[in-house]
Amino acid sequence: MATARRRTRSRTRRSRIEEPAQTHARRKRAPLVQLRDTTVVYPGGHVGLERVSLSVDRGEFVFIVGPTGCGKSTMIKLLIRELEPASGKVMVAGKDINDMGRDKVPALRRRIGTVFQDYKLLPNRTVYDNVAYALQVTGTPRREIKRQVPEILRMVGLGAKIHNYPDQLSGGEQQRVSVARAFVNHPPLLLADEPTGNLDPETSIGIMQLLYRINRSGTTVIVVTHDREMVDKMKRRVVQLHEGRVIRDQAAGMYASEEDTTEFGARIRSEMGIDPLTGEHEEY
Amino acid sequence: MGRFVFFLGEAYRALRRNAAPSVAAIVTVAITLLLVGVLVPVLDASGSKTNDVREQIAVKVFLFKQAEKSEIQKLQDEIATFAHVKGVEFVSAQQAISSLEERLKESDILSALNNRNPLPPSFNVTLDDPDNLEAVVSAISPPDASGKPQPISGAIEDVQTAEQTDEIRQVTNATKILLLVIAVLLGFASLFLVGNTIRLSIYARRREVEVMRLVGATNWFIRWPFVIEGIVVGLVGAAIAVVILLVGKTIIVDPLSDNFALVENLNTIAFGPLLAILVVAAMSVSALGSGITLRRFLKV
Numbered sequence: 001m002a003t004a005r006r007r008t009r010s011r012t013r014r015s016r017i018e019e020p021a022q023t024h025a026r027r028k029r030a031p032l033v034q035l036r037d038t039t040v041v042y043p044g045g046h047v048g049l050e051r052v053s054l055s056v057d058r059g060e061f062v063f064i065v066g067p068t069g070c071g072k073s074t075m076i077k078l079l080i081r082e083l084e085p086a087s088g089k090v091m092v093a094g095k096d097i098n099d100m101g102r103d104k105v106p107a108l109r110r111r112i113g114t115v116f117q118d119y120k121l122l123p124n125r126t127v128y129d130n131v132a133y134a135l136q137v138t139g140t141p142r143r144e145i146k147r148q149v150p151e152i153l154r155m156v157g158l159g160a161k162i163h164n165y166p167d168q169l170s171g172g173e174q175q176r177v178s179v180a181r182a183f184v185n186h187p188p189l190l191l192a193d194e195p196t197g198n199l200d201p202e203t204s205i206g207i208m209q210l211l212y213r214i215n216r217s218g219t220t221v222i223v224v225t226h227d228r229e230m231v232d233k234m235k236r237r238v239v240q241l242h243e244g245r246v247i248r249d250q251a252a253g254m255y256a257s258e259e260d261t262t263e264f265g266a267r268i269r270s271e272m273g274i275d276p277l278t279g280e281h282e283e284y
Numbered sequence: 285m286g287r288f289v290f291f292l293g294e295a296y297r298a299l300r301r302n303a304a305p306s307v308a309a310i311v312t313v314a315i316t317l318l319l320v321g322v323l324v325p326v327l328d329a330s331g332s333k334t335n336d337v338r339e340q341i342a343v344k345v346f347l348f349k350q351a352e353k354s355e356i357q358k359l360q361d362e363i364a365t366f367a368h369v370k371g372v373e374f375v376s377a378q379q380a381i382s383s384l385e386e387r388l389k390e391s392d393i394l395s396a397l398n399n400r401n402p403l404p405p406s407f408n409v410t411l412d413d414p415d416n417l418e419a420v421v422s423a424i425s426p427p428d429a430s431g432k433p434q435p436i437s438g439a440i441e442d443v444q445t446a447e448q449t450d451e452i453r454q455v456t457n458a459t460k461i462l463l464l465v466i467a468v469l470l471g472f473a474s475l476f477l478v479g480n481t482i483r484l485s486i487y488a489r490r491r492e493v494e495v496m497r498l499v500g501a502t503n504w505f506i507r508w509p510f511v512i513e514g515i516v517v518g519l520v521g522a523a524i525a526v527v528i529l530l531v532g533k534t535i536i537v538d539p540l541s542d543n544f545a546l547v548e549n550l551n552t553i554a555f556g557p558l559l560a561i562l563v564v565a566a567m568s569v570s571a572l573g574s575g576i577t578l579r580r581f582l583k584v
Contacts, residue, residue, distance in 0.1 A: 080498065109500030120495045124301045136290060137501045181499065 030094030031055040032189055032220050033079065038088035040074050040244075048074035050244040051088065056222060058188070061215045063231045064224045066241035072224040075241075076193045079222075080112055081105050092189070110138050113182030113219075117194035119174045121166040121181075127153065128162045131181045138185060148184060156180045156210055172203035179210055183219070190214060192223045196230065204230060205268050213261040233271045294509035295516060298489075305485035306517060313478055313521025313570065314528075317562050320470060321529045324558060327463045341414040341452060343421055344444045345407040349377065351439035356405070359437050363409060366423045368416035373408040377401045404441060414452075417445060478518075478566070479573040486510065486577045493581045503582045510574040518570030522563040529559070 033056040040048035049071045056062050064072050077083040078090050081097050089096050097108055121130050128149055135145045153159055156176040166174055175195060182190055192211060196204035208230060215221040225231060231238055240248035259267070299306045345363070347356060356374065364372045375383075380403040385393050394401060411420055425433040425443045435443065486493075496506045 082498075103502075106497075106500045106502045106505075109498065111500075114498060116498075120498060122492055122495055124297075124492075133496070133501075134499050137496075137499055137505060139287065142286065 030091070032058045032093055033222070034089075034091040035075075035078070036089040036091065038078065038085045038090060040071070040078065040083060041086040047244050048083075049078070049085075052244070052246055054239060054246065054249070056220060058220055059215070059218060060220055061212070061236045062222045063234070063236055063238045064222065064241060065226060065228065065231055065238055067226065070241040071244040072241055073193055076114070076191050076224055079191060080109050080114055106137075110185060111187050111189070113185065113187040113190040115175070115178050115182050115190070115192040115195045117197040119166070119178045121174060121177055123166055126163050126165055127158060127169070127177050130166070130177055131184050134181045134184050152180045152184045171198050172206060175199065175207050176210065179207065179214075183214055186219070188219060190219050190221045192221070194225055195223065196225065196227055201272060205265060205272070208234065208268065209261055209265045212264050216261065229272065233268050291508040291512055295512035298509060298513050299516060302485060302488070305488060309478070309485060309517045309570070310521045310524070313518055313566050314524040316473075316477055317522055317525035317566055318528055321525060321558065321562055323466075323470060327466065341411065341417065343409040343411070343417065343424065345409060345424060345440055346404045346442045346444065347406060347439050348441050349404055351405070355437070355439050359439055360407060362436070363407065363424060366420060368412050368420050370410045370412045373410070375406045375408055377403050377405045380404075380406065421445065475569055478569050479577075483573065483577045486574065486581070490581045493578070497582070506582065507575055507578050510578055511571045514570035514574035515567050518567035519563070522566040525562065526559050
């Protein structure tokens with residue numbers, strides 16, 4: 001029942017982000033994310049992205065891969081407008097995000113959940129308060145926060161650590177808090193920048209399982225990673241970058257689309273040679 | 285309303301979690317206010333001391349020895365009616381000799397001079413304000429057609445102002461300006477001191493501010509707790525300073541004020557308003573300091 005309620009909520013939020021698309025009702029619905037000929041130049045002349053065009057539809061699960069410095073993280077920063085492109089456009093829900101005023105940026109960020117490699121948790125707040133902050137920012141009433149935060153923390157498997165501080169958690173647990181914070185608003189788009197970069201394989205699978213589950217609830221998920229093994233096993237759309245350019249965009253379709261989260265986890269574990277019961281990697 | 289309570293809670297959390305910088309900021313505010321609280325009354329007192337000196341500036345009207353008593357009385361009444369004149373005091377030749385003896389710490393100057401008193405009788409004309417000196421002088425001896433001063437009465441031999449009058453006026457004016465400059469400098473010093481302490485405590489938390497921005501907090505949503513924190517720091521610091529000032533005044537200054545004129549002058553400045561101004565100043569400086577410093581870290 002709680003899930004049903006959550007779905008309704010995420011649908012209403014999605015419809016808000018879709019408003020511009022609805023004004024052009026006759027046209028095909030705009031992709032959720034679209035880069036058009038986007039070039040990013042860092043101060044000092046280093047080119048982060050070079051004429052990248054990319055389109056992500058609603059409900060997709062996309063990996064962005066490539067070696068360090070190829071522009072993966074630049075792409076995440078573009079989408080939450082931490083960076084502005086030198087040329088080209090960045091469209092979210094059919095709207096050029098660099099066209100809107102600076103005062104609209106916080107609203108944009110609230111509708112995009114972001115997970116970072118270094119978790120970016122607030123160090124002097126408990127797990128509960130860290131997740132609650134994302135709701136407080138949007139002016140959610142206390143009663144709602146009290147209901148939603150424990151629920152989402154149970155979903156990411158941290159129901160028991162609700163009053164711990166980040167430095168009392170393992171890396172994987174901290175990343176789960178970060179995912180919970182990114183998803184507690186039920187955003188239509190979730191970005192993850194190297195979410196498993198600091199984690200061991202078993203913990204990584206747990207995080208990926210979580211992102212997969214979020215994706216199945218209707219949220220578009222974009223994951224930046226250089227974990228080739230994980231990407232290959234998951235069989236999703238992969239966009240490969242090299243020196244700021246897209247060199248491969250392999251569409252999805254080779255996977256069982258109606259795999260549930262548990263089946264997904266079991267398959268990945270067995271393919272990566274991890275015992276599903278003990279979590280031990282065979283190579284160890 | 286719910287949001288305000290949330291901001292209060294956030295400010296409280298920040299103060300508790302950053303106890304060391306918060307205490308540093310509070311102590312800075314308290315010490316600065318203590319300095320201001322002590323120096324302002326002292327400056328004010330020395331200001332009123334120079335005012336006392338200025339009030340002693342007077343016009344001397346020397347009379348002919350042979351002037352009639354009735355004529356002198358008439359003239360004294362007349363001068364007393366002039367504008368800017370506060371008082372007219374008659375000094376007889378005998379009184380003039382006595383005060384000279386007193387000043388020189390000699391006795392019996394008169395007998396040394398063969399009992400011939402060289403000093404004339406005079407009026408000591410005191411003024412409402414030393415700056416009106418010229419006006420009073422020209423009223424007692426207005427210039428005639430050729431521009432030469434003509435005394436209003438035949439009994440007047442000469443009208444003089446003390447030689448040092450101009451110097452006194454310059455010195456007292458300079459003192460006043462100096463005191464004002466010191467007060468302003470002190471104000472600036474305290475402003476920067478408090479502002480800097482707050483900057484440091486915010487700088488220590490810039491990562492936290494960055495995370496808040498990435499989660500989609502608006503600038504004012506981030507800023508309000510810091511501003512409230514600044515107000516609390518200012519208020520607590522001011523309260524400590526006020527308590528110390530009050531205790532110091534009752535224990536040290538009040539018993540002394542019976543003995544010393546300068547200390548007595550402390551009462552010339554109203555203690556209550558001074559404290560109120562200090563508290564308000566501390567609060568606004570702290571709050572503004574927090575708000576402005578944050579701007580650097582709030583760029584989207």
